[in-house]
Amino acid sequence: MTTLRIRDAVKRYPNGVEAVKGVSVDVGDGELVVFVGPSGCGKSTLLRMVAGLEEVTEGEIELSGRVVNALEPADRNIAMVFQNYALYPHMTVRGNLAYGLRNRGTPKPEIAAKVEEAARMLQIAEFLDRRPSQLSGGQRQRVAMGRAIVRDPAIFLFDEPLSNLDAKLRNQMRLEIKKLQRRLGRAAIYVTHDQVEAMTLADRIVVLNGGRIEQVGTPTEVYSRPASTFVASFIGAPPMNLVDAQLDDDGLQVAGQVVAHDSAHRGPVTLGIRPERAHLVAGGAGLDIEVAVVEELGAHRLIHAHLGGHEVTVAQSADEPVPAGRMVLSFRPEDLHLFDRGTGVRI
Amino acid sequence: MTRVRLTDHLVLILGVLLMMGPLVVAFLTSTHDHVEIHREGMQFTLGAEFAETYATVLTREGGFTGEITGLLMTQNSLIxxxxxxxxxxxxSMLAAYAIVYYRFPLGTFFFWVIFSTLLLPLEVRILPSYEVAQQLxxxxxxxxxxxPLxxxxxxxxxxxQFFKSVPDELLEAARIDGAGPVRFFFEILVxxxxxxxxxxxxxxxxxxxxxxxWPTIMTTEEQYFTLVRGIKNVMQQMIGADIPFYNEALAMAVLAMLPPAVVILVFQRMFIKGLVEQEK
Structure with a gap:
């Protein structure tokens, strides 16, 4: 079953700017879909269209089998967690959690039960009578999630909920969100610009760029078979090395060197290789490169090297000897990604 | 925190003397007999007539019609x-709510129209205002x-300005929580x-x-007199009589000052909070 179906959604502002240019995505029952992309790619706008906070210019949003385009946010059976928490500062935590239910006319005993349950689940029971201003960032985030949980929605919408937390807390909360979502078994959309969050949380990732979908797939698919140079450079840290190359009858021409390649494609291409899939060896088959800078990161290190006029990054374990001078960049043929140089689309 | 110096205190004490001195003198003088005041001028000691003077001022039925007492004037002033x-x-809350949260045509224009009325204080438009009020x-x-005020x-x-500083997310959260415009206003914004x-x-x-x-031109019946008008009346009434009741006029002035002072004392903590702190 599908919880949410977005069909050809377009968002056009009165001044003619198109933030979302015809996007179709399905979110299955219990599935966590992450919208990821750089700022201004339309991911938040798309989420807000689902929430009903932005009007849909064209297309349809169908939630649990009914088109919700014309419905108010409160009538859509959604719950949203905001980036800045958006807690009501003058209400206690209990008041914050109960507010939506109270407005719906839920009976008081039922509200109390739901609030208690959510508070227990999120370990905020002891803060129920405090004001948001008396809570830490992480606790506020929990309250914001609690407010979403008590509504018992068909789908959870997360709008960069962790971006205001420090790095350590962010990792911890990320895991908790995932556990919670699994436990509740509800569909969720999670918007972020952080590709690490996207990779770790998602059942499926939707990579957006300039109001269009670049690729939809599981984290593994998006990582190992990026559909375009944009996805290739956006997903993965450090980003994939992209080098101009030429395919002809001899193989792949890179910076004056030739590597055997069995592609039937001919012409200018962009060659992509992940830093963690490339190796530096003293000799053998591969591309000659010149090591420039070595960055030690503890468990592993990054080596920045020159390949012709291009800079190439290689990641290797810190156990390996530190490379220096002229080395050979070696890789398995299946780890090479080829993209059309003009369109950036995968070949 | 910097160290508190003697000169700081001196400056503050001087300020207090300057501001409070006349009030204290007015109060002290009002507790004396009017003849004594007339003879000796302002008084710097507590007189014997405190209770009598203030009771008279508050309860005596004055004016031409005898309909107005100090108490009634205080009540009018409070109203x-x-x-x-x-x-x-x-x-102004309703107007600001409309301007900030509703996108209606010429919204900004209307805001500036409202704002430009700052250039037209009551004194400038008092005749038309009176005309309208009178016709109504x-x-x-x-x-x-x-x-009319x-x-x-x-x-x-x-x-x-305050509503504009309230984060949009709060409005959105409220919308998702099912709060309509009226609820949002009363339960969140207020x-x-x-x-x-x-x-x-x-x-x-x-x-x-x-x-x-404004009260002077709007009301002619004495039952609507306010304290501020009463002060003048006490003095005026006595013209022609032997000695003006200075003590009663001063007592009235002191009384007229009390309620605003009480309001400021009660609300001052919230007032300062409102000026310096944005609880969000």
Whole structure:
């Protein structure tokens, strides 16, 4: 079953700017879909269209089998967690959690039960009578999630909920969100610009760029078979090395060197290789490169090297000897990604 | 924290003396007999007539018709001060709410129209205002005293700035929680604005309490007289009599000052909070 179906959604502002240019995505029952992309790619706008906070210019949003385009946010059976928490500062935590239910006319005993349950689940029971201003960032985030949980929605919408937390807390909360979502078994959309969050949380990732979908797939698919140079450079840290190359009858021409390649494609291409899939060896088959800078990161290190006029990054374990001078960049043929140089689309 | 120095205290003490001195003298003088005041001028000691003078001022039926007492004037002043402040707050909050949260054609234009009325204080438009109030039959009524004065560009401007600083996410969260425009206003915006409301209440209460010109032309019946007008009356009445009742006039002035002072004392913590702190 599908919880949410977005069909050809377009968002056009009165001044003619198109933030979302015809996007179709399905979110299955219990599935966590992450919208990821750089700022201004339309991911938040798309989420807000689902929430009903932005009007849909064209297309349809169908939630649990009914088109919700014309419905108010409160009538859509959604719950949203905001980036800045958006807690009501003058209400206690209990008041914050109960507010939506109270407005719906839920009976008081039922509200109390739901609030208690959510508070227990999120370990905020002891803060129920405090004001948001008396809570830490992480606790506020929990309250914001609690407010979403008590509504018992068909789908959870997360709008960069962790971006205001420090790095350590962010990792911890990320895991908790995932556990919670699994436990509740509800569909969720999670918007972020952080590709690490996207990779770790998602059942499926939707990579957006300039109001269009670049690729939809599981984290593994998006990582190992990026559909375009944009996805290739956006997903993965450090980003994939992209080098101009030429395919002809001899193989792949890179910076004056030739590597055997069995592609039937001919012409200018962009060659992509992940830093963690490339190796530096003293000799053998591969591309000659010149090591420039070595960055030690503890468990592993990054080596920045020159390949012709291009800079190439290689990641290797810190156990390996530190490379220096002229080395050979070696890789398995299946780890090479080829993209059309003009369109950036995968070949 | 810097160290507290003696000179700081001296400056502050001087300020207090300067501000409070005349009040104290007025109060002390008001407790003396009017003949004594007439003979010896302002008094610097506590006299024996405190209870008598103040009781007279509050309860004597004065004026030509004998309909007005000090107590009644205090009540009128309170009605004017509170009505004025509350009316201004209600009107300007609603106006600011419309301007900030509703996108209607020419919204900004209307805001500036409201704002430009700052250039047209009551004194400038007093004849047309009177004409309108008179045609509506509002002369000699509390409605007439209050309503023509409660449109407030200042209040609208303050509330507009405050509402603009309330994060949009709060509105969105409220929409998702099923709060319509009315609920959002009363259950989110009003509680958030309470320090702001307190601050504006203080200012407007004092302004309303001190109104002199408008009540003077709007009300001719003595039962609507306010304290501020009463002070003048006490003096005026006595012209022609042997010695003016200075003590009673001063007592009335002291009484007229008390309610605004009490309001400021009660609300001052919220007032300062409203000015310096944004609880969000």
């Amino acid at each position: 004017l001060g509170i009505g004025f402040a509350v009316g201004k707050i209600v009107i 039959g509002l002369l000699n009524s509390y409605t007439g005293l209050i309503v 409660i449109a407030s560009a200042t209040g609208t401007f303050f509330f507009r 509680p958030l604005s309470r320090t702001m409301i307190a601050a504006i209440f203080i200012i407007m209460f004092v302004v309303g309490w001190n109104q002199y010109l």
